[in-house]
Each structure stands twice: as C-alpha cells, then as structure tokens.
Amino acid sequence: MFDAGTIIVLAMRLLGPLMIFQWPLLGSIVSEYIFDAIDILIWAEMGTTDIDYTSYDKPLDVYQITIQAIVASRWENKTIRNIALFFYGYRLLGYALYLFTELRVMFFFFPNIFFYFFIGYLAAKKLGLPELFEDKRQLAIVILVIILLKLPQEYILHWPH
Incomplete structure (x- = not known):
C-alpha cells in the first residue's frame, strides 16, 4: 500500500513533531524547516512520483500545529x-x-x-x-x-x- 518513501516521510512527519512537547522551539524549527522541507525530496529520491502532495502535506501540517497548540494552551x-x-x-x-x-x-x-x-x-x-x-x-x-x-x-x- 505504501512505498518506502511514503513510509519514511510519514514516520518522519509523525514522529518529528513529538519533539515539540519536550523542546517546543527546537522541535518546531526541526519539524518545519527540515522534515516538512525535505519530505518532497525524499519522495523524489525514492521514486515516489504519483503522489498528491497536498493530500499528505496539509494534514501533516495540521498535526504539527495541533501539537504546538497543545503546548501553547499551557502558556501562563x-x-x-x-x-x-x-x-x-x-x-x-x-x-x-x-x-x-x-x-x-x-x-x-x-x-x-x-x-x-x-x-x-x-x-x-x-x-x-x-x-x-x-x-x-x-x-x-x-x-x-x-x-x-x-x-x-x-x-x-x-x-x-
């Protein structure tokens, strides 16, 4: 069902934002500027060409900002x-x-x-x-x-x- 590129990208984009709970600033920067930025490159390198990028990217973006919102909801x-x-x-x-x-x-x-x-x-x-x-x-x-x-x-x- 999922090729290797998709599995790598999903693992990276789902597990990476969990760092935000421990290190909100660093985890956010890594998740956004590394993981979100290189996912398309991983798919390209792994030969995944028939992907609707927006259908993957936007829900994963929402997942990341939801974790950030949980952290923000705890601000004093x-x-x-x-x-x-x-x-x-x-x-x-x-x-x-x-x-x-x-x-x-x-x-x-x-x-x-x-x-x-x-x-x-x-x-x-x-x-x-x-x-x-x-x-x-x-x-x-x-x-x-x-x-x-x-x-x-x-x-x-x-x-x-």
Whole structure:
C-alpha cells in the first residue's frame, strides 16, 4: 500500500513533531524547516512520483500545529495564549474550507500565522525579549510583521495563477 518513501516521510512527519512537547522551539524549527522541507525530496529520491502532495502535506501540517497548540494552551500569559489559539483556530478554519471547496486560495486567506507567532514568542522568551509579546503596541507590530511576511509566501504557493 505504501512505498518506502511514503513510509519514511510519514514516520518522519509523525514522529518529528513529538519533539515539540519536550523542546517546543527546537522541535518546531526541526519539524518545519527540515522534515516538512525535505519530505518532497525524499519522495523524489525514492521514486515516489504519483503522489498528491497536498493530500499528505496539509494534514501533516495540521498535526504539527495541533501539537504546538497543545503546548501553547499551557502558556501562563493568558493574552498570548489566547492569541496563539485564535491563530490556530483561524488556520484550521481555512483548512476546513479548503477541504470543503478544494480551493487552494483558502490558504492565502487563512495563512498559517500561528506557526510564526508560536516560534516568535518562544524565540523572544529564549532571547530574553518577552516584552515584544507582552506590550500591546509591540505585540501588534509583531503580529503585523508576521502577517506581512507570511502573505507573500501564501500568495506564491496557493494563489491561482
């Protein structure tokens, strides 16, 4: 049923995000920028050519951000926790609309702001700069910057051309 490439990719994408529970920042970075980035290369190297990438990638992305949302739900700062969970729900809504409509443009209108908010907050804490997320004005600027950086990527990946 599954070829070797698919088994490797599924194992990597299902087991890798579990690191997030122990090391939220490192696990998120490894899961997103290594495992999610190389899965298509593994399939290509292993000769898997007849794969509907989106049908694998998007559910695995949701799995990863769900683990991150579980971690975020435990954050002490109620405002930051609620903002993170809002962005998580917003992305899930976009994914549900995509499943219903099969329009990839839904990912543009419902960008994955959650992931960048999540790692941004953890990185700010790690660098001793939690005030970037605790001061309302600075928090608004951080969110605006994340949105402005994410929308072009979503446009390139998902806007119908």
